[in-house]
Amino acid sequence: MSLRARISTPEEHGSRGEDGHLVASYRAKLLEEIDLAEMSALAAAERRARLERVLGHIISREGPVLSTVERSQLIRRVVDEALGLGILEPLLEDASITEIMVNGPDAIFVERGGRVEQLPLRFVSADQLMQTIERIVSTVNRRVDESNPMVDARLPSGERVNVIIPPLSLTGPILTIRRFPRSFTLQELIGFGSLDEHMVYLLAGLVQAKFNIIVSGATGTGKTTLLNALSGLIPSHERIITIEDSAELQLQQTHVVRLESRPPNVEGKGQVTIRDLVRNSLRMRPDRIVVGEVRGGESLDMLQAMSTGHDGSLATVHANSAEDALTRLQTLASMSDVEVPFVALHDQINSAVDVIVQLTRFADGARRITEIALLDSHGGEPYRLATAARFEAQPMTPDGRVYGTFRHFPLPRRTADRLYMAGQPVPQAFGVARSADQLATREAR
Ligand SMILES: Nc1ncnc2c1ncn2[C@@H]1O[C@H](COP(=O)(O)OP(=O)(O)OP(=O)(O)O)[C@@H](O)[C@H]1O
Ligand SMILES: [Mg+2]
Structure with missing residues (x-):
């Protein structure tokens, strides 16, 4: 050759x-x-x-x-x-790649269409990989070395970069690059099979009627993507404040204020947390607060805001089911420096949270809404979740695909009334429960 x-x-x-x-x-x-x-x-x-x-x-x-x-x-x-970035350059240019994962010099994986594959590429040495990593993090004035072995940063082009090096990593320098997520409309998400048109209709009504909505899912299940699509349904005359760790939301409305938290600098100073931003946003006359991800004490401030007139807030939380999402919000809120009795937090969640949308990433890479649940309990009652929609999966096919169907259930009276008062119709596929035994409910503590 x-x-x-x-x-x-x-x-x-x-x-x-x-x-x-x-x-x-x-x-x-x-x-x-x-x-x-x-x-x-x-x-x-x-x-x-x-x-x-x-x-x-x-x-x-x-x-x-x-x-x-x-x-x-x-x-x-x-x-x-x-x-430049050597062998990473063509990968960064390839729009079909959503994530690049470098596990040391010899193992490069990418995610394409939800599936992860290893590429027949490698860096010449760990040194060469380290130089590439240094070049990447220096573009955002950060550095990575033994005293600073973890870096999480967003590149000017929007990609999110995470680096962790030995001795913390046992297999050489590790680099993870998440491409700036493309935003999708709910119609496009229907095209991916992530939800159906009836669910879009319901979610649109819930957003417009100012229900407080929590999007829940594990890492990479599409929380931010769905949050973005749902935020797109907020009427354009409302003042929206978005709060994120790394600004990913791309709202199209004109009256949007975007806030981004800030990590401490090299001397450990100057940190501004999501919690600081949530508190500050309440003094900014918001119509809607959209929190990218609740992962700390800000849970308390957000729940308080939600239950005291800041309706229509949207947030994501990392949890594997709707009931998990509630317990997680409660635990996170109890981590706050303000001491609130656990029972009081339970009350607070019952009055703050209206809807939980659960996302799941399936083995074939598909991301779907696996449940839309309405929180139908009050005060100190155990959490009562009424399923409005659910994805019922069939066993995986021999070629590794997962198919299934979305099922719809009647809405609680309370939800239907609130939709009605806000001028939003109850979508026919759901209807209204005439009695409690028509509801698909379960309780959780
Ligand atoms: N419904 C969907 N169908 C197909 N791909 C999707 C869907 N939702 C999101 N994705 C893709 O999956 C990847 C992860 O999406 P996203 O960032 O929204 O997830 P996330 O749950 O917010 O992740 P994280 O936990 O890291 O914040 C992105 O590449 C995104 O484009
Ligand atoms: Mg996210």
Whole structure:
């Protein structure tokens, strides 16, 4: 195989193969002669031009016999690796990839269409991977080293990057890149089989009638995506305040205030938490508060806000079922510095939370709403959840797909009345329960 073919074969790009060594050795020679840090003041194009010129000299000085094309490809690749993100570049450009997971230099996985696959790519060494990681985190003025072995950051282009290195990681430097999630409309989510049109109709009524809605699910089940789609249903005359750890929501309304928390700086100062932002947002005359993810003491402030007139709030929480979501909110609220008796928190949740939308990621990568539950209990009563919709899965097919159907159940009288008073019809697929035994309810403590 000619050098040219080998250089341009993507599968071998960055491999340990012969040309991987060639690229690595020229890269090393180049970096010996040039201090990249000194060049950081230069514009990107100028930096590249200089590296190419120096590398051209190095190759002429000692290089193999190359055709013009081979030579320019070698130069491009070496400079790409010295300057850019090397083998990650084409992955970042590939729009079908939603997540890039680098588990040390030898194992690169990507997620595409919900499925995770390993790619036949590797970094030449852990050092090379580390240099790539340093280049990524330095673009957001962060650094990663032994005293600072974990970094979580959002790139200017929107990707979320997480880095953890040895000794915390036992398999070399670990890099996880989450592409900035594309936003989807509820109609598009119907197309993915994540919910059906009756559920959209119900959710639209609930959002417009200002029910407080909690989107619940495990990591990567599509909470933020659904929160974004649901927020899209908020009428455009309302003032919306969004609060997130890393700003992912992309609301289309004009009257939106976006707040983002801030981690402590290198000296451990200047932290602004979700909780600080929730408290501050209450003084900003919000019509709606949308909290990206509730994961701490802000649960208490949010529940208090929800039960004292800030109706129509939306939030996500990390939980595996609707009842889990309630207990999790309660536990998180009890973590707050204000001491509230556990029983009082229970009351608070009963009066604050109206709807829980549970998401699940299935083995075939599909993300679905597995339940829409209405909280139908009051005061100190045990939580009573009335299922309005549920996904009933069938056993997995031999090709690993999961099919199933959405079932709909009558709504509690209280929910129907509230929809009615807000001028929202009760969708026919659900109807209203005439007596308690028509409800699909369960209790939880
Ligand atoms: N209903 C869906 N169908 C298909 N893909 C989806 C769906 N919802 C989300 N996704 C994709 O799944 C990935 C994770 O989505 P998202 O960020 O919304 O999840 P999350 O639950 O908020 O994750 P995290 O727990 O990390 O915050 C994204 O790539 C997103 O585009
Ligand atoms: Mg999320």
